Amino acid sequence: MDLLAHLEAYVATADEASFSRAADRLGIAQPLLSRRIKTLEEHFGGSLFDRSRRQITTTELGLLLLPYARDVLDRTQRLRRAARSARRSRVRAVGVPADCAPAALARAIRAGTERGITLGMRELPPAERTSGLADGSLQYALVRTAPEQGALRVPLGLASAPGQDGTGTGRPGTGRPGTAGRPLHLEELRPRRGRGAATAAPPPLLLLTEDELPSVEDRLLRSAARAGLPRGRIRPAGPAATALAETLAGSALLLCAEPFARRHGAHWRPLADRALHRGYDVRAAQVRTDASGVPGWLAALLASAVGAVADGHDGHGGPGGYGGPGGYGGQDGDGRPESATGGQDVPARLAARG
Incomplete structure (x- = not known):
């Protein structure tokens, strides 16, 4: 039994003192309303209305239960309003x-x-x-x-310390911090072995959490291998603040998007390979x-x-x-x-x- 629908029929009939007017009020057929009243009377074990006269009247049981029925319907309405309000005001979570x-x-x-x-x-x-x-x-x-x-x-590139060219070789850059230089090919990251070249180990390439995906790492490692870069040079960045500190100190290169590098004052060059x-x-x-x-x-x-x-x-x-x-x-x-x-x-x- 749909208790709420049956209680609505009960309350409407008590208010209108007429089955036909109650049915019109609820927008249902009168036989359906009569069946609901009959089912409710069987459920409560007694008559709710006296049908022996031309105009129906509410019985003693009907009068006794009527305030409780109204309270149930009122609470139901408030519950529905609260649910509608909650749907309108709920926070829509956005993953970024x-x-x-x-x-x-x-x-x-x-x-x-x-x-x-x-x-x-x-x-x-x-x-x-x-x-x-x-x-x-x-x-x-x-x-x-x-x-x-x-x-x-989203174009990715390598962030480096301000004033460097983005290859980690110590060569001076041409752009101001945060600006994009010419596209960078991974082959440029190979240390030069000419006379007077620095002997220090080349800086690692750090991956932010956003790029620590098997498919992303696989592409990068394959491109690095073709460029002659050792696999061990590419590693996870760990906490972003630490990675940025290493990058700005000139001891690492950070794979990131240009806006991220610019916000933190790093020099940035885009990778030429769009597949990366x-x-x-x-x-x-x-x-x-x-x-x-x-x-x-x-x-x-x-x-x-x-x-x-x-x-x-x-x-x-x-x-x-x-x-x-x-x-x-x-x-x-x-x-x-x-x-x-x-x-x-x-x-x-x-x-x-x-």
Whole structure:
């Protein structure tokens, strides 16, 4: 028995003193309402209404139980209102990489607030972002993919101490701290053996947690092997603060995105091999009550937060590259790459991928 529906029939009939008017009030057929009243009377073991007169009246049992029935229906209404309010105000968790730009995440939070949505940013490793979407603990997330497959591409490069050229050889750089120099080929990281060359061991290449994925490491190791770099030179960075300290001190090179290096005052050069860049998709949870997917405004702001670029920005100088007109080198007032904040190409690519 649907107790709530039966109690609604009971209370409406007591209020209207008529089966027909009560049925009209509830928007149901009168025979259905009569059956509900009859079932409820059998459940309580007594008549709720006296049907012996032309106008029905509530029996003594009916009057006794009526306040309790009203209380149950009132509490049910309050419960429903509380549930609706909770759905509207619930925090929607968004899984993001640990090296996202805080200013861009703040813009996403503000944009959600303007739309009546509360976003909670959660910094998580790639595997936990994927599992969070599967189990519903995350509503949205930036998911790592191969750079040639993802809707978003984030150029990676090597951060080094200010004033160096990004190869760890001690040669002076040409750009100011945080700016992108010419694309870097891994072959340039081999120490030079000429007369007067430094004999110190070459600095290690450190991988942030965001890039400690088997597929990413495999690509990097294979590229390093082709470039003649020893496998042991590439190792996990550990805590980001320690890795940055080693990098800024000139004792390590850090594989990272340009916005991350720039925020910490390091020199940065993009890797020439696009296969070593990061790929991302912005995805919604698999367990959802609707099929609305990822809002376009959120996808564009998350793309900005990770430093994604348009497909035409290939990491090389000249038009469409890092150094030319329309390239990745342009930034707005709070450090966003212009190509990542325009928002026109990002939603289109995401929509094309479903």
